[in-house]
Amino acid sequence: MPPAESAGQFLAAGTRLADFTWVDESGLNRCLSDFRGGPLLLALDDAVWDPARAEDLAQFEHLLQRSGLRGALAAGAAPLEKPEWLGRLGLREARAMVLIDERGVVLWSHRGPSGSPQALLGLETALHACADRTGVTRRGFLITTLALGVLGSLPLAARAQAAAPANQPRLPDASGGLILNVNGQDYPVGSDPRTTVLDALRERIGLTGTKKGCDHGQCGACTVMLNDRTVNSCLTLAAQAVGERITTIEGLANGVDLHPVQAAFIRHDGFQCGYCTPGQILSAVACIRDGHAHDRDEIRVWMSGNLCRCGAYNGICEAVEEARDHMAEARA
Amino acid sequence: MRPFVYLRPTSVAEALQAVAGHDGGSFLAGGSNLVDLMKYGVESPSQLVDVTRLPLASIEPRPDGGLRIGALVRNSDLAADSRIARDYPVLAEALLSGASPQLRNMATTGGNLLQRTRCYYFYDTAFPCNKRQPNSGCPAIAGQNRIHAILGQSDACIAVHPSDMAVALAALDAVVRIEGRDGPRSIPVTDFYRLPGKTPQIETQLAAGELITAVDLPASGPARRSHYLKVRDRAQYAFALSSAAVVLETSGGHISAARIALGGVAHKPWRAFEAERLLVGRAPDSASFEAAADSALQGARGFAHNGFKVELTRRTLVRAFQELPAL
Numbered sequence: 001m002p003p004a005e006s007a008g009q010f011l012a013a014g015t016r017l018a019d020f021t022w023v024d025e026s027g028l029n030r031c032l033s034d035f036r037g038g039p040l041l042l043a044l045d046d047a048v049w050d051p052a053r054a055e056d057l058a059q060f061e062h063l064l065q066r067s068g069l070r071g072a073l074a075a076g077a078a079p080l081e082k083p084e085w086l087g088r089l090g091l092r093e094a095r096a097m098v099l100i101d102e103r104g105v106v107l108w109s110h111r112g113p114s115g116s117p118q119a120l121l122g123l124e125t126a127l128h129a130c131a132d133r134t135g136v137t138r139r140g141f142l143i144t145t146l147a148l149g150v151l152g153s154l155p156l157a158a159r160a161q162a163a164a165p166a167n168q169p170r171l172p173d174a175s176g177g178l179i180l181n182v183n184g185q186d187y188p189v190g191s192d193p194r195t196t197v198l199d200a201l202r203e204r205i206g207l208t209g210t211k212k213g214c215d216h217g218q219c220g221a222c223t224v225m226l227n228d229r230t231v232n233s234c235l236t237l238a239a240q241a242v243g244e245r246i247t248t249i250e251g252l253a254n255g256v257d258l259h260p261v262q263a264a265f266i267r268h269d270g271f272q273c274g275y276c277t278p279g280q281i282l283s284a285v286a287c288i289r290d291g292h293a294h295d296r297d298e299i300r301v302w303m304s305g306n307l308c309r310c311g312a313y314n315g316i317c318e319a320v321e322e323a324r325d326h327m328a329e330a331r332a
Numbered sequence: 333m334r335p336f337v338y339l340r341p342t343s344v345a346e347a348l349q350a351v352a353g354h355d356g357g358s359f360l361a362g363g364s365n366l367v368d369l370m371k372y373g374v375e376s377p378s379q380l381v382d383v384t385r386l387p388l389a390s391i392e393p394r395p396d397g398g399l400r401i402g403a404l405v406r407n408s409d410l411a412a413d414s415r416i417a418r419d420y421p422v423l424a425e426a427l428l429s430g431a432s433p434q435l436r437n438m439a440t441t442g443g444n445l446l447q448r449t450r451c452y453y454f455y456d457t458a459f460p461c462n463k464r465q466p467n468s469g470c471p472a473i474a475g476q477n478r479i480h481a482i483l484g485q486s487d488a489c490i491a492v493h494p495s496d497m498a499v500a501l502a503a504l505d506a507v508v509r510i511e512g513r514d515g516p517r518s519i520p521v522t523d524f525y526r527l528p529g530k531t532p533q534i535e536t537q538l539a540a541g542e543l544i545t546a547v548d549l550p551a552s553g554p555a556r557r558s559h560y561l562k563v564r565d566r567a568q569y570a571f572a573l574s575s576a577a578v579v580l581e582t583s584g585g586h587i588s589a590a591r592i593a594l595g596g597v598a599h600k601p602w603r604a605f606e607a608e609r610l611l612v613g614r615a616p617d618s619a620s621f622e623a624a625a626d627s628a629l630q631g632a633r634g635f636a637h638n639g640f641k642v643e644l645t646r647r648t649l650v651r652a653f654q655e656l657p658a659l
Contacts, residue, residue, distance in 0.1 A: 193338035193380070196367070216368050223434050229408075230434040235367045239338045240360075240382055283433065292433075304568035305432025 011109040017100055032104065039107075042098040178238050182207060183251030189238050197233040197241050198222045201248060209249035209278045213307075220306035223279035224248050230286045230305075249278035252285065260330070261285050264323035265316070272310035280306045284320045293324045334376040342385045344511055344545060350381045351541050352513055359383050359543060361404060362438035364431070365447040373457050374448075374464060384440075388545055391415070397551030400509075403442030403544045407497065408433065410441060419552030422577050425560035426500035432569045442544035445498055445508065445524070446536070449491035449599075450571055452476060462488045463532040478637035479573065482645065483629075484598040489532030490635065492596055493525065494571050499595035500560055502603055503577035506549050512542040521547070525600030532599070554581040554589060561652040562595070563644060572596030574645040576652035580616065587611045587620065592628060597645050604628035604649075621653040 011017070019033045032042075099108040177191040180200055189200035198215070201207045201224070213221030215234045222234040225247035233246075252259040261284045264270070271277040283306045287293050292302035299320050300313075308316065336356075341347045351357030356378030360366055369375040388402040391413055399415060410416055411427035431439065453459040453471045460468035472480055472490050480490040501521045508524050510517050519537050526534060538544070549555075558579040564570040575595035581588045590611040594602040607628040614620040625646040632642045 193336060194333045216371065217364055217435060220432065220434060226437075229437040231438050232364070232434050235364050235435075235438065237338070237360075237363060237367060237382075239340070240363065240384065286433065301568055302433055305434045 011098060011106045013106055013108065015106045017098070017104050017106055019104075039102060040100050042100065178242050180205070180238060180241055180246060181244070182246045183248060184245075193237065193239045195238040197224065197226075197231075197236040197238050197246065200238040201233065201246075207248055207250050211275055211278055213276065213279075218307075219276070219279075220283065221276050221279045223282045223306060225282060225286070228286075230283055232305075247282075249281060252281065259285065260326045261288070261319070261323040264319040264326065268315045268319040268322065269312065270315040270319040271308070271312050276306055276308045276310075280308065280316055284316070284323065287320060288324045288327055293320055296321070333370050334373070334378070336377050337379045338382065339379065340382040340385055344386055344388070344543065347381055347383050347386060347543060348511065348513055348541065351379065354379050357381060357541070361440040361443035362406070363443075364435050364438045365443065369448060369455075372455055374455060383442075383543065388442075394548065397553075399549045399552075401441050401547045401549065403440060403546055405441045407431075407436040407439040407441070407444060411436065418556075420500075420504060420549060420555050420558065422503055422555065422558035422560045422579060423497070423500040423549075426496040426562075426575075426577060429560060429562040429572075429575075430496040441497070441547055444495055445501075445521075445544060445547070446538070447494055448535075450494050451480065451491040454491060463491060463528075463535075466531070466533050473635065476637060477635040479571070479596075480635060480638050481598050482632040482634050482638060482641045483594070483602050484527045484600070485633075486528045486530065486532070488530055489528035489599065491528070491532065492598060493535075493600050494596075495601070496560065496562060496572060496575060496595060498525075499575055499593045499601040500558075500577045501547060501549075502593035502601035503558065503579050503591045504549055504555055505591065506547050508544055509546040509548060510538065510542050511545045512539060516545070518548070521601065522603050528599045535599075555579055557581065557656055559652050559656050561648055561655060563648050574641055574648045576645070576649040577601075578649070578652045578656065580611075580653065580656055582616050585615065587614055587616050590624070592624065592649065594628065594645060594649065597632070597641060606630075616653075618650065618654065621650045624653075625649040 017032060019031055098106060098110075100106055178189050178195070178200075179186050180189050180197070181187075182201065182205060187200075187205045189195060189204040195204070198210060198212055201210050202212065210224055210233060211221040212234065213219035215222075217232045217235045220232065222232055223230050224233045225231075225245075226236065226241060227244050228247070252262060258266075259281070261281050265277060265281060265284075270280065280303070283303055284293075287299060287302040290302075293299050296317055299317050303316065303320065339350050341350055347359065351359065356376070358366065358375065358377035358380055360380045360382045361384055366375060370377070384404060386404060389404040389406075390402050391405055391410070392400045392402075394400050399419075401410060407427050407430065411424045413424075417424045427436065430436065430444075448454065449463070451461070451463070451472055453475065454461045454463050457464070459471050462468060462470050470487075470489055473487070477490060479492065481492045498521060504521075506521045508519050508521055510519065524536055524538075526536065558577070560575065560577045562572045562575040564573055572595045574597060577591075577593040577595070579589075579591040581590070590608045592604040592608050594604060604624070604627065607624040610627050611620055611624050614623075628649055629642055629646050632645070634640070634642055
């Protein structure tokens with residue numbers, strides 16, 4: 001076997017993967033050769049459950065369905081009971097992902113913590129290598145790297161083989177799942193009550209404007225409107241928001257016309273990296289609407305739930321002041 | 333996060349029924365603290381009963397001239413209520429000093445009362461914690477304890493209660509209304525919380541399966557001259573290192589009654605009864621306030637990193653009195 005190219009990449013590109021078997025979560029014997037004939041994304045994982053990763057898994061599934069790329073899951077490989085085939089793959093950790101082409105040749109592989117810069121970069125490169133054949137978007141692949149931690153509870157391989165047409169309409173879930181109304185439209189977001197509004201928006205619906213910063217209600221990056229009031233979507237369970245109206249950054253503009261607050265943030269450089277910006281803008285809309293933007297000090301107090309690590313606070317305050325005046329004129 | 337069953341009843345009776353006889357049952361309101369604790373694995377209810385659809389979200393006048401605040405009134409709505417702002421300024425100020433606008437939009441009156449300490453060790457399941465796991469130990473006593481208690485600690489726990497609202501309610505002699513399987517009961521906020529003692533895991537008088545339905549405020553008269561002062565590491569969006577809620581009544585140039593509650597310093601909102609008594613009959617001046625503050629902090633003791641809180645709290649209390657609006 002050729003040497004691995006990097007710490008994350010444990011199987012060099014071009015390696016032909018020897019066939020091996022494993023028992024999937026349904027108790028069925030699977031073998032790699034079952035999946036030959038098209039590109040395949042193989043995910044290996046232990047069985048630790050994490051809500052965000054479960055959402056990633058759902059996206060992983062959607063991705064596979066949309067693209068026609070097939071996925072196979074070998075989960076439940078708990079760290080303490082490593083099956084023999086993990087060792088044969090040169091794999092010490094249980095968490096890894098391998099992208100192979102139709103001949104079983106490795107295009108990309110990664111092991112260890114998911115979502116690391118190397119992982120993202122590597123998968124992107126692999127994506128370019130087979131983009132024509134898969135039609136997978138860059139965004140989709142970024143999500144997929146995070147889906148390294150794929151879980152045992154879903155017979156993923158079986159489902160992934162039934163490729164669904166692209167742009168399938170998102171109808172309300174007939175199976176009794178949760179439905180969220182976001183920016184005036186209903187979306188099914190699965191039925192796991194642990195799902196937060198934030199994860200539902202980003203990982204289920206694909207509205208990624210709302211950002212995950214701290215995921216603990218301390219930074220405000222995830223701010224959305226719930227029935228016109230700002231809330232931290234990371235601490236709001238999706239189940240609690242069923243039947244309510246959610247507005248995200250994607251719902252502020254009127255077609256191509258930006259919301260006055262959005263336009264003001266651009267004019268005043270109310271950001272550097274931009275990660276906190278959607279949350280800042282939602283808070284600014286509420287701050288102005290609720291009459292808490294009379295002067296700079298008041299704006300600072302009422303915008304204090306949104307942290308900006310770049311320190312673009314001066315630009316943010318200027319943007320709020322300008323948008324306040326602009327919106328007052330528009331009303332007059 | 334551990335799996336749980338999610339229920340959303342629409343009446344108090346249904347909600348009580350839903351948790352009755354269910355060991356792992358927990359009520360969920362705004363979720364700003366509980367969901368966070370569940371993410372950290374500190375709380376792991378097997379049944380989550382969402383009470384936000386119960387009809388407990390109004391503020392109603394009471395026959396005695398006070399107000400009944402429904403347990404589901406959001407912190408932002410309570411702070412913005414004109415009756416609260418006018419008649420109970422200490423409460424409006426405390427609410428607005430807490431958390432962030434979006435968290436106040438989520439947090440409820442009942443949930444705020446029941447929020448858990450932000451002690452680092454309580455939150456970090458890699459550490460022992462007597463509050464999280466009885467008899468496992470308290471790493472804060474010999475560890476990082478800058479934010480910890482200076483009053484009423486025990487050998488088992490030196491955590492502080494994080495609520496600003498509860499401190500104001502303690503100074504207002506507010507009463508918690510509770511509904512349980514055996515009917516309703518009421519407990520003054522001052523008696524609602526417990527000191528840690530040997531059982532820091534038991535924080536309030538609330539029995540298993542009981543639900544807070546409202547908080548009653550007594551008639552406002554004296555509360556109109558009240559104030560909340562909070563000192564923290566940054567100007568907004570931080571828990572109190574020290575805070576003081578004060579209510580002062582004067583008559584004929586002398587103090588006729590005073591109420592003092594301190595926050596950020598103990599396992600519960602800390603009423604300084606002795607200091608309150610000391611003020612009665614004295615002139616409302618700095619000398620009196622200094623004397624009251626000395627009394628309130630008598631017996632206070634710090635640890636390796638929070639010794640500064642003793643003097644900080646003394647000064648916070650004096651300044652809270654000094655900043656009271658003139659009548």
